[in-house]
Amino acid sequence: MTQAYRSSQERQAYHHGHLRESLVKEGLEMARRGGAEAVVLREATRRVGVSPNAAYRHFASRDDLLDEVGLAAADQIGLTMREAVAEAHGEGDEAQVVAELVAACRAYLDFALAEPGLFDVAYRISDAGLDMLKADRSKAPNYPDSVINDVLTGPDVKLSERVDVRGLVILLWSLLHGFVSLSTSGPLRGDKTAERAENVLNVIRASLRGAIARA
Structure with a gap:
């Protein structure tokens, strides 16, 4: 690629405001193939066809890009969960709530086991990236815990006063994450995973049936 053509591409990317999104997209592809360690800012700029200096206007370091890629990956996990919730069917209000939560949990497991690279980068977000998410949830509106929380706090859901919603969200999330970690990189990998x-x-x-039955 000639320098003139590269410069033309670079100007076009800035003109349309897509350079940041393009770098994150390439970062996701690298993560899909090799996890967080495969996400390299200079390689992302090479794939997009711009100079490293152009990328540094959007991401001061690899860690900044890694945070954005991680948030995007986490949002993909949550979006898959939200779609599963929308398709879940149960009998009666209680069964429907349980069906939706189980569907969300199943989608989380399926995604993590099918896309270990994206799952890895989704949980390699720095403290600064997490602070950014807390300040602006639109960075990842489908972050996994928010999907579980939305189901548990739905208008037709009545939990016992003894049930702490945030605590239940963390419990479910921890159970899912722990199982995936053991099955993808821990001692349970390849051992009757399904x-x-x-x-x-x-x-x-x-x-969940027990918790909701006591409502």
Whole structure:
């Protein structure tokens, strides 16, 4: 690629305001193939076809890009969960709530096991990136915990006063994340993963039924 053509591409990217989004998109592709360690700012600029200096106007460092890629990956996980919730069907109000939560949990597990690279980068966000998310949830409106929280706080859901919603969200999220970590990079990898995942969902299903039944 000639320098003149590269400069033309660079100007066009700025004119349309797509350079930042393009770099994040390339970062997601790199993460999909190799996890967080594969996300390199200079390589992302090479793939987009701009100079490193152009990228530094949007991302001061690799960590900044990694945060944006991580948030985008986490949002993809949550979006998959939200779509599963929308398609879930149960019988009666209580069964519907349980069905929606189990569907969200199943979608989380399925995504993590199918896309380990994206799952990895979604949880490699720095403190600065997390602070950015807390200040502006629009950075990842479908962050996984928000999907679970939205189902639990729906207008037709009545939990016992003894049930702390945030605590229940963290409990479910921790159970899912812990199982995925053990199954992808821990001692349970390759060991009846699908069967074990179904067992995890059965435990979640039984626990949720009990909590909602006491409402």
